[in-house]
Amino acid sequence: MARKVNLKVWGWISINALFGIVLAMGLNYYGLRATSAAYSVNFLNLIPVVTFVIAALLRVEKLAVRTWPGRMKLLGTAICVGGTMVVSLYKGRLLHLWPTHLLRQHAAAAVPTAAAAAHQDMAVGTLYLCGSCLAYAVWFIVQARVAAVFPSKYFSTMLACVSGTAQAVAIGAVIHRDRPAAWVLAWDLQLVAVVYSGVFNTGVTFCLISWAIARRGPIYPSMFNSLSLVATTVLDSLLLGTAVSVGSLLGATLIVVGLYAFLWGKGKEIAQQQQQQRSAGTGTTAADHRSNGDENV
Numbered sequence: 001m002a003r004k005v006n007l008k009v010w011g012w013i014s015i016n017a018l019f020g021i022v023l024a025m026g027l028n029y030y031g032l033r034a035t036s037a038a039y040s041v042n043f044l045n046l047i048p049v050v051t052f053v054i055a056a057l058l059r060v061e062k063l064a065v066r067t068w069p070g071r072m073k074l075l076g077t078a079i080c081v082g083g084t085m086v087v088s089l090y091k092g093r094l095l096h097l098w099p100t101h102l103l104r105q106h107a108a109a110a111v112p113t114a115a116a117a118a119h120q121d122m123a124v125g126t127l128y129l130c131g132s133c134l135a136y137a138v139w140f141i142v143q144a145r146v147a148a149v150f151p152s153k154y155f156s157t158m159l160a161c162v163s164g165t166a167q168a169v170a171i172g173a174v175i176h177r178d179r180p181a182a183w184v185l186a187w188d189l190q191l192v193a194v195v196y197s198g199v200f201n202t203g204v205t206f207c208l209i210s211w212a213i214a215r216r217g218p219i220y221p222s223m224f225n226s227l228s229l230v231a232t233t234v235l236d237s238l239l240l241g242t243a244v245s246v247g248s249l250l251g252a253t254l255i256v257v258g259l260y261a262f263l264w265g266k267g268k269e270i271a272q273q274q275q276q277q278r279s280a281g282t283g284t285t286a287a288d289h290r291s292n293g294d295e296n297v
Contacts, residue, residue: 005159009150014163016142016156021164021202022171023135027128034125041232042087042251043129048262049077050137060141061217069272072265079258087251094243140221144213153210161202220266230256 005013032040052073055061064070150156176182185191212221230252237244 004150004152010159010163012142012146012149013156013159014167016139016146017160017164018167019135019142020139020206021160022167024132024139025197025201026168026171027132027135031125031128031132034121034128037232037236039122040125040129041228042084043133044136044228046081046084046133047136047140048259049081050133051140052077054137054141055217058141060144064269067269067272069265069268073262073269076258076260076262076265079261080255081258083251083254083256083258085251086254087248090247090250092246092250094245095249140209140213143210144217147210147214151214153207153214157203157206157210160206161198164202216266216270220263224259 028040031043052061056063062070063074065074146156146160147153172183185194209221233244233248233252
């Protein structure tokens with residue numbers, strides 16, 4: 001398999017690593033540091049929408065607005081966008097659904113004043129998160145191309161991680177050239193976060209998404225980002241004490257409804273395509289049988 005890695009394959013894998021590891025994750029981390037977990041996860045729900053638009057423009061995904069599955073896909077995408085906007089722009093009354101002080105004292109003791117002030121830079125954080133959203137969307141499209149030119153999912157994931165690591169080290173050396181302490185890791189929660197992000201958020205996720213894209217296309221796996229909003233909102237409120245508002249619950253509900261509307265349309269579309277393929281195969285087989293019968297006569 002290593003012999004099949006030519007300049008073209010390595011180029012696509014490097015582009016894949018640039019968008020999926022360096023830009024998507026890096027900008028997301030900077031945006032998370034400038035905002036909050038519950039706020040940043042809302043932008044993950046925009047990834048399916050941006051991916052859908054880019055895939056439609058590149059003709060990777062068909063709109064099919066004249067069919068009900070195509071209309072449901074568009075409707076679900078629009079509902080997801082509306083839900084994300086509701087969460088971001090409308091707060092409403094704060095809800096006290098459960099105790100929210102489980103890690104509040106530990107977080108307050110662990111976060112220094114400078115880091116706490118960084119969480120108030122919402123404008124810059126929003127720009128970082130928008131850039132991360134766009135990078136993730138492009139990565140889903142590029143991942144489909146990588147699967148076409150190099151179908152080995154595990155080996156391509158390893159090469160993408162190697163290329164992404166080299167690119168991240170080069171960029172980090174430029175950004176933190178005057179801060180050598182930024183490269184120091186200790187046996188604390190920071191090391192756990194780095195290991196977890198490398199193993200699960202990169203390695204395992206890349207393999208699973210590559211498998212899903214090969215079977216369902218680049219839009220299908222990106223729609224499941226919307227489900228992370230619910231889990232993050234609950235955990236962020238329980239562990240870190242972030243307030244839950246009416247707007248966050250309403251937006252989460254709209255996002256889940258839009259997600260399943262899209263999945264319903266996509267499932268019906270796949271079923272119709274499979275039925276057409278079976279019908280075409282049956283017609284071809286019948287034509288072959290008639291042709292063989294005429295030759296025997």
